Amino acid sequence: MKWKPSPSNSGLSNLVQSLVQNPPQLPFYSSIFKSLIGQNCLKLGQQLHAHMAIRGLVPDAFVAAKMVAMYASSGDIISAFHLFRATENPSPLLFNAIIRALTLYGKSRKTIEIYSQMHYLGLRGDYFTFPFVLKSCADLSFVGFGRCIHGLSLRSGLEIDTYVGTSLIDMYVKCSQLGNAQKMFDELPIRDVSSWNSLIAGYMKDGLVQYAEELFRRMNNRNIVSWTAMISGYTQNGLADKALALFDQLLSEDSGVRPNWVTVMSVLPACAHSAALERGRQIHSFARERGLESNASVKTALMAMYAKCGSLADARSCFNTMRPKEKNLVAWNTMITAYASHGYGKEAVSTFENMIRAGVQPDGITFTGLLSGCSHSGLVDAGLSYFYSMRTVYLVEPTHEHYACIVDLLGRAGRLVEAYNLISQMPMKAGPSVWGSLLSASRSHRNLEIAELAAKQLFVLEPHNSGNYIILSNMYADAGMWEEVKDLRTKLKSQRVKKTPGGSWTEVNGKAHFFLGGDTSHPQSKQIYSLLEELPQKIKLAGYVPDTSFALHDISEEEKEHNLATHSEKLAVAFGLLSSSPGTVLRVTKNLRICGDCHTAIKFISRIYGREIIVRDVNRFHHFKDGCCSCGDFW
């Protein structure tokens, strides 16, 4: 039976008829492939490709370029690359298509390789080629190759192109050649906002905050990237207050610039840095309102913020709201590290096992978290077993950080000789973190012999770190070796050792209150000190004896006790007790390791006042509750 066109689809039937009479040739396919670019219609593209093949049509370079772009934009870089390889007489257009596709997929080495072939064939790059090649140079820090591209673009006059010029600026920035980046910027006749933003990021990366600020002030068209570059730059340079202030300014200013998910991600580490839990929660709410919370990277940044601000529960619930497919390596690492830093070793281990079961390949950071978690919880055998299997089972090469974790793990368990032997077997030179771990373990286990070995190394590796001198000096004093104490004091003075002042802070109603040791500058100092004066009697009644071995041994016992009584962490805890309602959790952050006497005192305070107190020191969290600490008195 013959097919009869009905009047209603005569347009279509005309099309079919004309297709039968004039079978489609390459330009026909070409235009359809072009229309499929960016439409994510892989199936349709494949069918069309097959259709061509059946009809014996071989794509030329022009059609292949469209097809490469179609495949790449539909997620199939493999087919894109095969097609590129199979095409004879590749044109610059085809090279541009594959170079763009490879860069899109982060294949920097391949990009450079293909560009080299292009160059070898005598085909010149243009302003569609160089930005991608330069980005690949930047990612790989191939500054030499980047300079060659710079030279080639000079010859073809492309260096005045805004895109090429900005890519050159960025390449120099990423390769740490700020001078060249600035020179490029100065010589670029037409700069756009990206050119400025690249340079701002460059100055921030090198810690030259004032130069970045100057650029930011001078530019007249700031977009969200400009603001975000400044905010993240402040965060990276430890200027959390400035980052938060600029974020506030962005919200209040009527500039029509709206924060996006990258902005939120950039400001969260500032909250984490200053342990500003309330600020962090506010930003979380803000992200939720703006619909930015669903982003998996934002959730990971929120997890890290909550964990570092002392709220493990919030970190965990963020993690639990993530869909299994969203949980990537960074998300798992963040959760494992969160558990580890709070002393929840078993949970760190089970999270790691879940990660493996989910089919996510661990990396070095995963193991740093896992091993430190085992260390914090005294899971010595588990930690050692993971350490030995990381390279054999998971194909992750142990680095210096991992050795530091294991020295710490053995040291806490009192296995100091094993720890020392491990150090001598390390494939790399042991640094301060490894020797520092050994020294503090020797102090805890009162092993003067090994302490001396560790300290000897540390005096060379970090001669200006006061902590090492103090630990060894106190150990000598405990052993009554006063000659050695005297020698060490002389050494300490001659080295002009810088002593980091101990400071603690706590957040009340979103405002941080900062205290130094013996600080009397706080408006509520009077009440704080009178509370602290009552404390010793109260807690001595509960069985507390001040441990003066944590003070420097060159003052009288009485003075020592007084110094201890006004350590910054005690001041912050006392202030917290005064200014928060009973039953709430107190959160205190200290810039150094918590002192042993304060640790004992805070344990008693948690019992006497019935408060949960969470102290973050440089290394980890201490959860004090009912007279006990989550660290099990070992840290």
Add this chain to the structure above:
DNA sequence: CTAGGGTTAG
């Protein structure tokens, strides 16, 4: 087409 981003120990 170029610019801004989350996870490491002690």
